[in-house]
Amino acid sequence: MYKKAQATATAYLFLAPFLISTLVFFFYAFARALYYSFTDFNLFNTPHLIGLRPYVDVLADPSFRRALANTLIFSISVTILQTIGSLLMAVALNNRIRGQAFFRSAWYMPSITSSVVITLIFLWLFQRRGVANYLITQFQTYLPIILSFLGILVAAQIIQVLYERSRRLPAGWFDPALAAVSALIAAGLTALLSVLGVVGARAVQPFDFQYFSDSWLSIGGVQVLSMPLLVVIIMNTFTTIPTLMLFFLAGLQNIPGALYEAADIDGATPYQKLRNVTVPMLRPVTFFVVTVSLIGTMQMFDQVAVIGSAAPQNTLITLAYYVYANTFKSGAAPVNMAAAAAIILALIILLMVFIQRRFFVTAEAQ
Numbered sequence: 001m002y003k004k005a006q007a008t009a010t011a012y013l014f015l016a017p018f019l020i021s022t023l024v025f026f027f028y029a030f031a032r033a034l035y036y037s038f039t040d041f042n043l044f045n046t047p048h049l050i051g052l053r054p055y056v057d058v059l060a061d062p063s064f065r066r067a068l069a070n071t072l073i074f075s076i077s078v079t080i081l082q083t084i085g086s087l088l089m090a091v092a093l094n095n096r097i098r099g100q101a102f103f104r105s106a107w108y109m110p111s112i113t114s115s116v117v118i119t120l121i122f123l124w125l126f127q128r129r130g131v132a133n134y135l136i137t138q139f140q141t142y143l144p145i146i147l148s149f150l151g152i153l154v155a156a157q158i159i160q161v162l163y164e165r166s167r168r169l170p171a172g173w174f175d176p177a178l179a180a181v182s183a184l185i186a187a188g189l190t191a192l193l194s195v196l197g198v199v200g201a202r203a204v205q206p207f208d209f210q211y212f213s214d215s216w217l218s219i220g221g222v223q224v225l226s227m228p229l230l231v232v233i234i235m236n237t238f239t240t241i242p243t244l245m246l247f248f249l250a251g252l253q254n255i256p257g258a259l260y261e262a263a264d265i266d267g268a269t270p271y272q273k274l275r276n277v278t279v280p281m282l283r284p285v286t287f288f289v290v291t292v293s294l295i296g297t298m299q300m301f302d303q304v305a306v307i308g309s310a311a312p313q314n315t316l317i318t319l320a321y322y323v324y325a326n327t328f329k330s331g332a333a334p335v336n337m338a339a340a341a342a343i344i345l346a347l348i349i350l351l352m353v354f355i356q357r358r359f360f361v362t363a364e365a366q
Helices: 002-036 053-060 062-093 100-112 115-125 131-141 143-166 176-195 227-253 257-265 270-281 283-298 302-310 319-327 335-359
Strands: 216-219 222-226
Touching: 002 335, 053 062, 053 335, 062 100, 062 222, 062 227, 062 270, 062 283, 062 319, 062 335, 100 227, 115 131, 115 227, 115 302, 131 143, 143 176, 216 227, 222 227, 227 283, 227 302, 257 270, 270 283, 283 335, 302 319, 319 335
Parallel strands: none
Antiparallel strands: 216 222
């Protein structure tokens, strides 16, 4: 009995830091935010209960509605891209290829880099005179040569495949060996045409697009996705895919090899093995990845804060940034509105996780 009590006390002692931090920084903070969301608290006055008025004010605020739309679009887009990208990358890096350890380490590098540094790099890439506009300008300049190469490549591939099939030899349209020969033929003929002056680079105006401007992709006159938010979606997908890839890699190690051997015996293609073996067996991991991704993207804040005034606020504002901006606004800050927005954000996250757990996951994943 004494030893059991001693073991229990030791366990609670080790759990104490986690329990204390959870009680203080989650349950207490959540209770305070819930309380402030029903008061007139502005950071300097004594709070008085005013009922649901902060929630009504928040829902009537155009900035909150824009932040809510931006957050949902960002969260859904990034979660889909991250999940698909990390799964495909994990499948690719799970193969036994030369330099496997190097490629796994190299792909993971973006995840260990500070999000602030990555954001600054993307700001530089998408400047008005940045790399993105430069590459587009170069593409337009050399478009005749590129089209010439691609046209000859396709023609050479078609001719080779038809020739092989006329000899009753199996040849696919994307046969890698024939594609390599086609690429060599296309490169040689394109170089010859370029020397003869038939095709060549052309003079074009520098591509001069401002990515961090108030430009939108609209559907039916409704502004759906801003260009600055699209840049942040690309950036966030690029930096978080390697982290989520690790979960899929760990899941792939637990899939019995006999399933793939049986699929090979049945003549399954790589796509059929991915769809019928890999994806079903990774459902528990997929549930975890989607949940983590949804929670993380719904709370996206750092990229918006770093970009700051480099882009119009309505193009990038998210719910987390809306809460921050209202809490630390100069003068009398509407903390009650910030608290109400934070509670709404928490409820949306809980609702999305509940729906996913209720309808999109199998029993074994729970």
